[in-house]
Amino acid sequence: MKIGLLGFGKTGKAVAAVILQNKEFSLEWVYRRTPHLEGRNVPEFLGIESDHPGRVYSAETIGMSALLAQHPVDLIIDFSSETGIYTYGEAAAELGVKIISAVSHYSENEKELLKKLAEKTVVFWSPNITLGVNYLLFAAQFLKKIAPWVDIEINEEHFKEKVGTSGTAVKLAKALELPEEEINSVRAGGIVGKHEVIFGFPFQTVRLIHESISREAFGNGVVFVAQNIKDRAAGLYKFEDILLPYFSTEQN
Incomplete structure (x- = not known):
């Protein structure tokens, strides 16, 4: 599963570290607002041995539509900000790219946008993804x-x-x-x-x-969610939708 990541602060870096060490996924790129770190290789930057491409791109150099065309992904993970969804949402939904948002707060406008995007692709949102x-x-x-x-x-x-x-x-x-x-x-x-x-x-x-205990917990949560939404139909999902089947007392 090819992954693109928005948000490369302390938590974003910890999430990237977890993804880089998971063989089910390939971190294709990290997308940032500013050109700081642009062109850097994420595995090398984090000191992790990995063959993931993991290159850093910035909004000042390339738009999201162009980035998705040149470096397609199956899933975008958002640890950026409340307004980050406007950067990639429409472009991702048009291509059927799944979205996992771990942004803590959204206003009603952003929540409505998530619902709109969910008509075309899988959209998962949790204020805390651990x-x-x-x-x-x-x-x-x-x-x-x-x-x-x-x-x-x-x-x-x-x-x-x-x-x-x-x-x-x-x-x-x-x-x-x-x-x-x-x-x-x-x-x-x-x-x-x-x-x-x-x-x-x-x-x-x-x-x-x-x-x-460590921000890597957010990375583990992302992996769990990604594994559980990969075969889902388009729609807006929350953690309860994924966990509920696990709480069944019936034996498989």
Whole structure:
């Protein structure tokens, strides 16, 4: 499966490192807004032995339509920004290139664009693409279903530079029908990301905790999603759509 990557910050680099070491995929290119690093070979830049092409291109030098024509891919992975979808969305959808977006926040305009693109190709979006945190989301919903009257608190901790409430925490709050304003946020040091859901029962508590130890966890999540959407029909998918079959108690 040939892959193109948008977003080459700390998380993007970690995701690229995971993809480069997976034999099922080939990282064809990384696309950046600025020409910084343009022409560099990603495996060499990251110090990873790999035969993936992995060349860096920039929007200042080549447009997405031209890039897809010259270096076609099966899947685009987006770790860029809220507006990144406008850079590649239409071009990818026209060619049937699958899209995995791990952008934390989208406005209603971008969400509508995702739905539009999903009419032509597979579009997957998750504010947090780590497998563990999405398992936490499922488990939390099941526990609340068992005890809908339980007291619930959501805590999220991230690195000091992270702006705004965690998109994952917001998603947890919505799934558990809690006000977003009641999310407890901490910003300190080099915390990668931690989410905790506390269930307060009479005489006992249950704590569900997910902590990202390394940003490579996002790469593992991308690989899991890519493996599970490769044969899907066009449409807009979320993590629940992929995980639900795994929660079946029936034996295959």
